[in-house]
Amino acid sequence: MADSPSSTELQQNSNEDMLELNKDLERMIEDVENISVQLTWMAYDMVVLRTSPELEESMRRLDEAYLNCRVAVCGEHDQEPEMDKCPEENATPQTDM
Structure with a gap:
């Protein structure tokens, strides 16, 4: 054993x-x-x-407004020096709806 x-x-x-x-x-x-x-x-x-189907349209307009503001503050994506001042676009949390 x-x-x-x-x-x-x-x-x-x-x-x-x-x-x-x-x-x-x-x-x-x-x-x-x-x-x-x-x-x-x-x-x-x-x-x-x-x-609320109008919510989708509202979210699309909000996203467009965000992108327009980003361009106004940070400049176009082609302008490298000013882009250093802005956070990465992918770093902004967005919810998919």
Whole structure:
């Protein structure tokens, strides 16, 4: 019986397996929660756009106004020196609607 692991080794392996399983389950639950939040926002966006179609037009006009203001403040994209004063366009968080 020298080949069989002792009960303490089995218990220790079992505890390690349980910890690993718990970590995996927590990660899966977090992923599912994140997906659920994304689906909720998508459903919300769909409901808002369907119940208020003028919102889409308003968002488009707002985006155009932002771009016009950016050009007025930072200059055209071709003008390199003035662009250094403005933050990157991709750094501005925008929500898709």
